[in-house]
Amino acid sequence: MFENKVCIVTGAAQGIGKAIVERFASQGALMVYALDMNEQALSTAYEGVNNVTSVVMNICDRQAISELVEQVQADYSRVDVLVNNAxxxxxxxxEKMTEDEWDAVINVNLKGVFNLTQAIAPIMMENNAGSIVTMSSVVGTDGNIGQSNYAATKGGVIAMTKGWAKEFARKGAQVRANCVAPGFVATPMTENLPEKVLDLMRAKTPLGRMGTPEDITNGVEFLASDKASFITGQVLKIDGGLVL
Structure with missing residues (x-):
């Protein structure tokens, strides 16, 4: 499905991001660039996988992004898929949220998405093809107590995505932008939660379980692929019926 495709995935060292990279690689991608700040996890995540290049990177570092994009252009002259997952x-x-807590989440979850997309979308438009999939959340569509910063970013990426769907195709380029909005997913971000909290999450979900990284990857795979060639500006909720 991704034969000869050049893909970039952020937040790729573990969890959903790792599942996405592995899916693209197994589907025949020419090269998948796996970006993450976690050097230790990234160093062992893709050992022996020839079509994955691990890149230790902070997506708030615009110079590092520029250097990466220059290298990708030099090597392949294109980017076919961008997944903003970090x-x-x-x-x-x-009343208890600090300015540092607010700024950290805004910088990574919102500005980081802007940074990568700003650098890569022009390449896609020049090549007249590309798919951008950005990870939102049901918190971005329906809110959640204690997550003002997170909700702001996840709602913000939906708004940006809808604008991008119009902007990137305005001159006829077949460049698409969509979001995936997961519900409760079993990842390293949730594995340390108390069991009673996990039980509550499962109880709130009509399908009675938490999602898996593979559940989310299935949706990302579809939106990133040519099977979704007439889908843009959309938000795909993958939440087991949590938000109806």
């Missing part, structure tokens, strides 16, 4: 949480009730 994200962090710094949860707190609004």
């Amino acid at each position: 994200g962090i949480t710094r949860d707190a009730l609004i």
Whole structure:
């Protein structure tokens, strides 16, 4: 499905991002660039996988992004798929949330997405093809207590995506932009939560379980692929019926 495609995935060292990279690689991608700040996890994540290049990177570092994009252009002259998956949480009730907690989440989850997309979308438009999939959340569509910063970013990427769907195709380029909005997913971000909290998450979900990274990857794979060639500006919720 991704034969001869050049892909970039952020937040790629573990969890959903790692599942996405592995899916693209197994589907025959020419090269998948796996970006993450976690050097230790990234160093072992793709050992022996010839069509994955691991890149230790902070997506808030615009110079590093510029250097990467220059290298990708030099090697392949194109980027076919960008998955903006990197994200962090710094949860707190609004009266207790610090400015640092607010800024950290805004910088990574919102500005980081802007940084990568700003660098890569022009390449896609020049090549008249490309798919951008950005990770939102049901928190970005329906809110959640104690996540003002996270909700702002995940709602923000939806708004940007809808604008991009119009902007990137305005001159006829077949460049698409969509979002995936997961519900409760079993990842390293949730594995340390108390079991009673995990039970509550499962109880709130009509399908009675938490999602898996593979569940989310299935949706990303579809939106990134040519099977979704007439889909742009959309938000695909993958939440087990959590938000109806």
